[in-house]
Amino acid sequence: MDSPSDLFGHQSSLISPFDPYPNPSDHPTPSGGGHGAPNPSSRPPYPLIHHLLQPGGVPMRVGGQLHPQRYNRQEEEEEEEEEEEMGGGLVGVEGKRLSGSALVADWSYDMLRVKRLRLESLVKGDGEIGLEEEEERGRRSAERGNRERGREERRKEREELKEQLEEARGRLKTLQEKVWKAFGERPAQEERRKRGGREDDGDGGMDEEEEEAETAEGITEEEEGGEIDDLPLSFIPPSPPFYSVAKRDRKARDHEKPTGEDKRNVNGGGGVFLEGVLERAAVWMGCGVVRGEWEGFGGGGGSQKFAQALKQELGSAVARVIDRVLRLYTQNQPLPPSVHPSILSSGERGDEGGDNPPPHAFREQSEALPLVTRRPDNRRTTLLPSNNRTHNPLLPSHPLPPLRQPHPHPAFLPPVSRHKDSSPFLPPSSCPLPLPLLHYTMQQLFTRSLSHLPPLHKGNVMNSDAYMEGNPFPPQHTPSSSHPSFPPLSLALMGGLDRLDGGMQHLHDRERERDGGMRGGGGDGGMRGGGGGDGGMDSGMYLGPGSISFFLWKGERERGLSPCHLKKAKLMFFYARYPSSNTLKTYFPDVKFNRCVTSQLIKWFSNFREFFYIQMERFARQAARDGAPCLGREGREPPLRLGRDTELYRILNMHYNKSNDYQVPDRFVEIAELALREFFTAIQTGRDSDPCWKKSIYKMICKLDSPVPDSFRLPGCPIG
C-alpha cells in the first residue's frame, strides 16, 4: 500500500526480499503453538540486526509484550528514517533493508520467546505446576502493570499528538494562506467553504471533531489501515500535462488509486487545481499527524515532508495549468504590444534574428520556443515556432468543437488557402500569433488559467491538439519504473515553486548538465543567429537551483530508443523533415542521448526523407506522364494537389501514421504538394537530367520545417 515514502519511490518493502524470514506468519505463533519450533540457536538470529536485538536496542518491546501499536510506531519511525535518508541522500539501500529486517526480526524474536515459554511450561512436570503458577501469576501481574504503563504512555502520546496536530493545523493554515497569496487567489477560508460540501460547519479543513475523535480514541491497526487507505490521493505522482483522462484513468488503475479528484482537476475550473492540491496536502498532513509521523512542523522531517508534499501537488497542478493556459493562450490571446508581428516573418525567413524585433521580446520568445532547423549546406538557422502560430500545429486544421475554441479567430482559419500562392521559399507568415510566455508571471498565468478552462476533448483520430491532450506514455513506462516528467516548458515556468524546495542539488546538476549540453549547440556547431534572435534551443529549460527538476524521476532519461520513439519520430516528421540533433534531444526527453542514439534518430529521419522524396518523385513522374489522375479527383482538385483522398496521401499516411491515430497536419500536406510540384516542374522541364536536380528541392523542403508541437516534448510515445 502506499505510504508517504511512495512519493519518492522509496516504498521499498519493509520486509526485505533478502530477509530470511520474510513473513512473520510463517513462524510459529503463540496461538499456533505446536512443537518443532525452529530453534533460535540453530538459525543464527538475524545477524544483520543483531545489535538491534541487544537489550534496550529495540524500544518497541515493552516488558516483553507484543505491542502492535508500538510496532506501528516503530514502523513509522523507520519510515521517517527512510525519508530522512532520502532527503539526505546519504544512506544506501542497506540501511533501509536493515530497518525492515529489524522489524520482522523483532517480531519473530518475540514470537519465539513466547513460544519458548510455552514449551517450557509444557515440558515441566506436574510437580512444578505450583511453582509455575506462582511464576505465572507474578508474570501476569507484571504484564498488567506493563499494560497500564503502556496505556499511560499511549495517553500521553495521544495528548502530544493532539498538541502537534493543533500546531500543524496552524502551520497548514499559514502555509495555505501563503499559497493563496502567492497565486493571488481567494483566501483560504473561501476555498474551504467552497470545498465544504461534506462539511456542515463551514469550519473548513479536515473535520476537526472527527479527526480529534480519531486521535483521542487511539490508533488501532484498523484505523491505521484506514488512514493509509486514504493516502493514495496524496501520492499520485505528478501527472503530465495534457494527459488524457482516459490515460490518466488507466494510469490511476495501475496505481490502484481513485481518479475522481484528478479528473476533476483536469476538467474543472482552474480553482479546482489548487483545491485538489491543498486538499491532498491536507490529507497528507492529516495522515501524518494522526499517525504521529511528525515531530511537529519544526521537527525538520515533518515540515520537510509537508513542504515536499505541498510542492509536489502544487507542481503537478501548476504544470497542468500552465500547459493548458499556454494552449489556450495560443488560441485566444491577442497580440501583446511588446511583440511586433514582423518578428515572425523575419524569424521564418531565417533572417537570423537581425535587428528588427524588440530585443527582449524576441529573446524571450525564442527562449521559449525556438526551432533549430538546418539547411542542406549543413548550416542551422533558428526559427521561432511560437511566432508561427499562423500554422499553429498545436491547433487542429479543422474547426474545433465549440467548447474547445469558444472564440474563433481569423488567424486560425485553415492555412492552405492563405499561402498557396506565396513563394515556396517564404513560409506563410500572415497573422502571427506570438506566444509571449515569459511576459506572464506565474500569477498571471495562473489567474488566467482559472478564468476559462474548457473541458477536454478526445476523439478517435487525434489531431495535433488532441495529441497534446492525450499524450500517454508507452507501455514500458510502468508506474513503478517511470513517472512522467513534466515537459520542459512547464519546467521552465515552474521555477516559481522553487521556493518550496530545499535542495536536490544533484538532480539540478544533472539537469544543468543536460541543458548545457544542448545549449552548447550539440555536436555540430550549434546555432546561429545574431541579435537576440536565439537564446539556444533550451534556454527556456534552464532550471535554477533547487528547481523543479525535483520532479524528474530517476531513470527517466536512462533509456534508449524504442518502437514508440520510432513512432513518435514518424509523427514528428510531419512537422520536421530536418530536425537537428538539438531538436531531437528536445523532443525526446526520455531518451538518454549519446552519439549512437543521435545518429540513430537522424538516420530515421534520413530514411523518412528518403521515402518521402521517392514517393514525391514517383508521383510527380506519374503526373507528368499521365496527367496526374492519381492526385486529386479529376475535374475538382486542382492539378498536383494532395487531397486527403488521394493515393499519395494514403501512402504517406500509411508510412508515417500507420495506426492512423494522428491527423496529418495541413502543413505537411502543403509541403508535400510543394515538393510534388517542384519534382513535377523539374521533370517536365527536363531539369531532372541534371545529376544535382533534386538538391534544390531538398533545399526548399529543408526550409519548411514547422514547429513541432510542444506536446512532443513529453517523454514517451505520442499515441498509446
Place this chain on the structure above:
DNA sequence: AGGCCACCTG
C-alpha cells in the same frame, strides 16, 4: 576530424 547528408544495398 567529426558530423550530417544522400545514396545504395540488403
Place this chain on the structure above:
DNA sequence: CAGGTGGCCT
C-alpha cells in the same frame, strides 16, 4: 529499416 559509403561542410 539498417549498414555502408562517399561527399560536403565546419
